[in-house]
Amino acid sequence: MTSKDTIVTALRAIADPSGGGDIITTERAGGIVVKDDGGVGLVLLVDGLAKDDAERLHAAVDLAVRRVPGVTAARIILTAERGAAPAIRTGPVPGIRTIVAVASGKGGVGKSTVAVNLAVALARRGLAVGLLDADIYGPSVPTLLGLTARAQLDNNRLVPATAFGIKALSMGMMTDPGKAIIWRGPMAASAMTQMVDSGDWGLLDVLVVDLPPGTGDIQLTLAQKIKPTGAVIVSTPQDLALIDARRAVAMFAEVGVPILGLVENMSSFVCPSCGVATDIFGHGGAQDAAAAAGIAFLGAVPLDMALRLASDAGVPPAVGDGPQATAFAALAEHVATGLGL
Ligand SMILES: Nc1ncnc2c1ncn2[C@@H]1O[C@H](COP(=O)(O)OP(=O)(O)O)[C@@H](O)[C@H]1O
Numbered sequence: 001m002t003s004k005d006t007i008v009t010a011l012r013a014i015a016d017p018s019g020g021g022d023i024i025t026t027e028r029a030g031g032i033v034v035k036d037d038g039g040v041g042l043v044l045l046v047d048g049l050a051k052d053d054a055e056r057l058h059a060a061v062d063l064a065v066r067r068v069p070g071v072t073a074a075r076i077i078l079t080a081e082r083g084a085a086p087a088i089r090t091g092p093v094p095g096i097r098t099i100v101a102v103a104s105g106k107g108g109v110g111k112s113t114v115a116v117n118l119a120v121a122l123a124r125r126g127l128a129v130g131l132l133d134a135d136i137y138g139p140s141v142p143t144l145l146g147l148t149a150r151a152q153l154d155n156n157r158l159v160p161a162t163a164f165g166i167k168a169l170s171m172g173m174m175t176d177p178g179k180a181i182i183w184r185g186p187m188a189a190s191a192m193t194q195m196v197d198s199g200d201w202g203l204l205d206v207l208v209v210d211l212p213p214g215t216g217d218i219q220l221t222l223a224q225k226i227k228p229t230g231a232v233i234v235s236t237p238q239d240l241a242l243i244d245a246r247r248a249v250a251m252f253a254e255v256g257v258p259i260l261g262l263v264e265n266m267s268s269f270v271c272p273s274c275g276v277a278t279d280i281f282g283h284g285g286a287q288d289a290a291a292a293a294g295i296a297f298l299g300a301v302p303l304d305m306a307l308r309l310a311s312d313a314g315v316p317p318a319v320g321d322g323p324q325a326t327a328f329a330a331l332a333e334h335v336a337t338g339l340g341l
């Protein structure tokens with residue numbers, strides 16, 4: 001298997017364009033990560049270099065890394081001056097391979113619960129996962145992950161909290177609990193894109209974004225700015241929620257974001273005392289709606305008291321090995337496939 005040392009050796013053959021020796025010695029190249037699948041990530045500091053030199057260096061590093069036997073992919077993050085204002089992003093974010101937006105037509109359907117557990121289940125698959133809580137109306141990720149600390153700044157970058165193997169940033173880590181912020185659409189969108197761009201995420205395979213509920217201007221602007229690779233829509237089996245879910249499908253179609261599929265949450269009710277599942281709202285509504293809309297059905301999560309209790313206690317059920325963990329693992333498998341991970 002490729003080791004970090006072989007990458008370092010390969011990079012030692014490249015001279016720093018501004019002198020002082022090779023790029024390892026001058027610390028232009030650093031933060032080298034070698035994954036089990038042969039993917040290599042590293043950070044290349046390009047401050048003080050002319051644009052041409054930076055581009056040539058980037059190409060040389062890319063080639064050198066890819067030439068190392070066993071390397072399947074190279075991801076190089078270019079950083080300019082430390083603490084510089086983040087550049088306006090027009091394409092995918094360097095270092096973040098894919099972004100998945102979790103959306104719902106209305107609130108209270110368990111969107112945040114699904115987003116958090118999907119993130120944890122993706123991490124259990126060995127992926128590097130970030131979670132951005134973009135629900136400006138009701139940021140619930142700190143509660144769901146049991147996080148109490150405020151977000152810290154390091155070199156002008158927001159440092160995500162780490163919990164259950166994922167990195168998380170939430171508006172709820174920025175404000176005083178219980179204090180409402182009133183957001184206008186553009187302000188909310190730029191705050192969120194800044195959290196994506198200048199969050200200290202490191203290398204991520206996937207960033208899961210918990211969007212605010214609904215399909216209004218804020219959601220539309222966020223979807224346009226964040227440019228997700230794909231979207232997951234959460235719905236309950238009730239017909240009303242499904243109508244709202246159809247609006248969410250239409251919204252993503254409008255901004256050209258592919259829909260990975262629909263998740264039915266609070267599907268059947270699992271009795272806490274006898275364990276028997278009952279379809280209170282009828283079963284299969286979301287599956288039918290997904291089929292009618294021509295989108296994939298990603299799975300069902302039962303309405304389960306244990307899930308609610310664990311969520312309120314800040315322990316995502318996806319970490320365990322109960323039936324909910326199995327449901328979220330299956331969801332994560334579909335999503336990972338949909339994202340090409
Ligand atoms: N499958 C489920 N079984 C039991 N309770 C659930 C389930 N999904 C969500 N909940 C609970 O429902 C409430 C709303 O969920 P939440 O994820 O905050 O919804 P949203 O983000 O859509 O507003 C929370 O108290 C959560 O614990």
Ligand SMILES: [Mg+2]
Binds near residue numbers: 111135138140
């Ligand atoms: Mg929520």
